[in-house]
Amino acid sequence: MIPQGYEFAGVRTGLKSKGRDLAIICSREPSNAAALFTTNKVCAAPIIVSREHLSSKLPKRAIVVNSGYANTCTGHDGVDDARTMCKLVAKYLKCEPEQVLVASTGIIGHQIPMDKISLGIENAFHSLSPENFSQVAQAILTTDTKTKIASDTVEVDGKKGIISGVAKGSGMISPNMATMLSFIVTDIAVEHNCAQALLTQAVDASFHHLTIDGDTSTNDCVILLYNKACRNLPITPEHSCYHTFKTKLTLVCQRLAKMIAQDGEGATKLIKVWVQGALSTQEARVCARTISNSLLVKTALFGADPNWGRIAAAAGRSNVCFEQSKLDIYLDDIKLVHHGKEVEGSQKLAHQVALQNEYILRVELNVGNESDWMWTCDLSYQYVTINAKYHT
């Protein structure tokens, strides 16, 4: 189930020690793109170039992405290399370089071997096909253990449109060998300003709920490419299918985000940290993020330990409004803490919940009516191994 009017390729160039490491996504017909990039001050050369190209009025046609090299902290040469990647793709597509977006993920600080890139782009154009979407999902992986693909359909103006996305990310963001990348394509026509707004909302409701260690990669990027193959009236806020499209786009992003959390470096569990009864959504999110990022909470999750003291302490240092004498904490349906004190007999039941691969850790602040949530994973020995044993 892949949108119409697109071609894909993922090839092996030798940038990584094994597997596909360069991908191209392009639309065979008029298309355009919306995108969101990392907020890190140290940002990759491809991010600089893609931002420039996105600000050009020319409609976007393609995305080129490599894994193995981040092209970050590579100076002016690195920016030139990212531009060259767009130029090479533009030559094959007979379009302007500004119509191509570029992304990279891998080791920081090393110049990309451009001979490999150049040959890789040539090979990719020889193998472009509407069938090769999964090759893209493979070519963007680094420390990931699984490809991440999600699709959904939307009925628009009586026609069936499709939204499909790929993502990569090893859960714990590792600036050497990982980055959160996601590319989403749809054949549903969308009015340009509306596309950017919808992508922002969808990312805010999905990838932004993914916090593993609070780190923001230098290469993070989410791009939505949309053409008009579905022949619908372009989606605008007034379109009768606006809300359906918005919901489905968000769903695709949420599925991909969840797959990233599940495939976290060394992760054994996926936990939804849900803070309710906050004064504002913002406060709920800050609190959920603080709990999700706490090393002590994350090691307790790994040990299947319903260690609510660590959860309460993390909530306490998040500096959001609540009183400890009103705090309630649940693991799934087991109430562990009532009004700041342990519920008698709850430990054994909560331990059973904590043994599961996936569950909800719910904190009720009892000061307001707003809520928000985060996905996180546990912190295992394997995480330390992956990140300590990897040498630059």
Add this chain to the structure above:
Amino acid sequence: MIPQGYEFAGVRTGLKSKGRDLAIICSREPSNAAALFTTNKVCAAPIIVSREHLSSKLPKRAIVVNSGYANTCTGHDGVDDARTMCKLVAKYLKCEPEQVLVASTGIIGHQIPMDKISLGIENAFHSLSPENFSQVAQAILTTDTKTKIASDTVEVDGKKGIISGVAKGSGMISPNMATMLSFIVTDIAVEHNCAQALLTQAVDASFHHLTIDGDTSTNDCVILLYNKACRNLPITPEHSCYHTFKTKLTLVCQRLAKMIAQDGEGATKLIKVWVQGALSTQEARVCARTISNSLLVKTALFGADPNWGRIAAAAGRSNVCFEQSKLDIYLDDIKLVHHGKEVEGSQKLAHQVALQNEYILRVELNVGNESDWMWTCDLSYQYVTINAKYHT
């Protein structure tokens, strides 16, 4: 080398599975106290009571502290228990309960067995002696592997005064079994307002530079008890020895803080993260803190990996002012990054530095003239073991 006019005791009550677990520090002559407490919204009952007592005008005479139980999230009963601890001590000292400060560290959420506390305080008063300072250092430990004591002398008005401190903290703050506690005693008379200001400055220049995981315990507290046994004119900002006293108090706090970082849970290395060339001290500290708390930096430190990409990425997400094209990074004297790019041939030399037990990680932002630093430790397998295997 212990200040005159004090008596100490550290006894075993059975609150912990082994070792001393209750301590008393008291002055045999007129004394007073300055203190700083946790900023966590979830705070321990002893913190609530000590804050109250500190706000009373009555001069302070003693500190009572237990390990094994945090007396946090224990409701009104917990606050009553903390008050009772002060009352019991006051009875022996024939003073008001408001003249006694109280602290606890250990498991959150369990009521302290007050029969053990009561018997412990009685035993402690039987064994009080000016010689027993090291017993206090022992009685406050939880997951710490070493006692932490630091002393220094100050020449004031021709007399030799002494400042001695103990501290505990397992590096990674663990709300179940750890907390940062420090008690400092001096026989140098200090004017009361001046004492609080000096303690605030000293803590800001020492314990506040200690960031292991960004967690703030519910029980953190630093108390300075000072009497007049040295018979000097009380220290005020106008006193000729003001600056010497301030420096020595800060030094004692810094030595204790460094011992805490060295004794971090599972820590194998002590690293000073020093950010220079920042626009403000505040920005330098934020940047140093972000680098120090990064899981990816900490696991790289454990692996003795001069992984500067992770350091640059952490600096980048700290949101302080700098340009990546001007960033320099050093390990001790080895320049690893010059103007955002790797210095050729630096990796091998930097790896040698990173193999050491203690070194300086220096980041030069090159945008201003301000600097600040943090002490941190690495993140090892042992940390995960300690915190995942500990069950509530």
